[in-house]
Amino acid sequence: MKYDAKAIEEMIEAYLPEETGHQKTVLAAMNYAVKAGGKRLRPMMLRLCYEMFAKEPQEALVRPFMAAMEMIHTYSLVHDDLPAMDNDALRRGLPTVHVKFGEDMAILAGDALLNFAFETACQGFAVKPGDANVEKAFAVLAKKAGIYGMVGGQVLDVERAGLPMDEDQLAFIYENKTGALIAAACMCGAYLAGADDAVVAQLEEAAYAVGFAFQVQDDILDLVGDEQLLGKPLHSDDKNHKVTYVTLHGMDAAKQYVEEMSEKAIRILENIKAWDEGAKADMIALVKSLINRDH
Template identity: 45%
Template sequence: MEFKAVLKEKASYIEKLLKEYMPKEEGYQKTIMEAMNYSLSAGGKRLRPILTLEACKSVGGDYKDAIPFAMAIEMIHTYSLIHDDLPALDNDDLRRGRKTNHIVFGEDMAILAGDALLNYAFEVMLLGSMNKENPNKYLNAMYEIASAAGINGMIGGQVVDVQSENKKISKEKLDYIHNNKTAAIMIGCMRAGAIIGNANDNELENITKYSKNIGLAFQIVDDILDIVGDESKLGKKVGSDIDNNKSTYPSLIGLEESKEEANRLIKEAKEALTQISNDTEFLSSLADYIVDREY
């Protein structure tokens, strides 16, 4: 089966699971559930939950054990998108081909919907960790996701990103932003999946190398697509980085050099997979897909 068809099939599986995990829209507070579900059900590639399950499988684990964590990582990712789109940050009105959360529900509910998704993610992980034979394994996996989303991960990257607007920054600082705002979540979800799958030290090290490289490459390609991408295919506005006067890989090192850097990172990511003895064919193809997204 062609890779894109396999990816679509896996994304459909995640969609089905998310519907099972979504909170019911009821009670006095049902508006917040509607806002949560609106953004969580908006589609997307579902790469992060897929990566969580694939990391678990790649080290010989049972991917079903990692499902609550895969659901949680998508909730955390979605909360970050809701908040990113707010007028105080990127001020976007389109996400995944739909009106952004604050356009539909108002800024107040959008802020609360993001908060609710973050909290609900931890409820889901905790419930998925109870009554397990090895609770420390699940606590360690939860720590990986929490730290990846926190001040030394995604939030830290977002802070520096916001503070760097309208400023010319170094490549070192840009790498910090990309490695934390984007790559950290991919690293955290894959390390969590691998830990749940009982990865040994070598496997965990190479899963980390793979996820860090594809995470940074993913953001570099996003930088490129913000300049030359097709808005109808991306499901969001292009040119927002220029509008917000943000430093990006193309603005710092040029478009062609950015493509070369993304390709180098993907090559190294695939080399890391060769150190893992189980089937990593899907992860290898996914690395190619990340860098080959349409320019």
């Protein structure tokens, strides 16, 4: 693998706001949330999909979108953690934003991060003004992050918390809450590199398969993972009476599903003709590592 989480972090750090001016409390809260760590999976995928097709890579084009992707993921976590939502006091071992900065500032920091994501992605327009492909990347980002994507999945997840769910509802949550932003990452990267709609559609299909595999693997790890490695207690889904793929279909079926979905994603990726086959190999390796992960 060419990049690790640290390398990706360094690429997006320059796009975080300076903590200065009358609004600095929220600027600090935004940065605190983004810098708290994580796999940096979405910006990494965006970058690899960009490299797969970019004949002349432009850092000034791809990096703002990488940063935007992570800002959107981060805002969703900040709002998720709020007392009126999951009411979580810790994330990745650190106090959540509302614990550290207050609930009002956490709401505003989330709003600000979502907005700043689009603002940051707009830098792509300045690099390639009047480029319809950059516009397509933008439109994909907006759609997949919103009510017909990530937010939509979050809505059902919150509404059904602790209640029974059928397969259709669970699939909707996995597809939207988890899959949509992973799809956006892959599609944006390819569009920015000038890939055509047909290739982007293939990447979209692969990305949703990755999303499903990733989420079901999460469900599995919540039952059989290692608390030390995960950095959080096991059996949280049980405790919250949460319906998961495992509770609906059992552990064996869940493991098989993860396998199937990851194989599907890899098969699609292998069949795509990339300009940079090394980036494609990295993308496939990344998918494999997600499925075989222990945290």
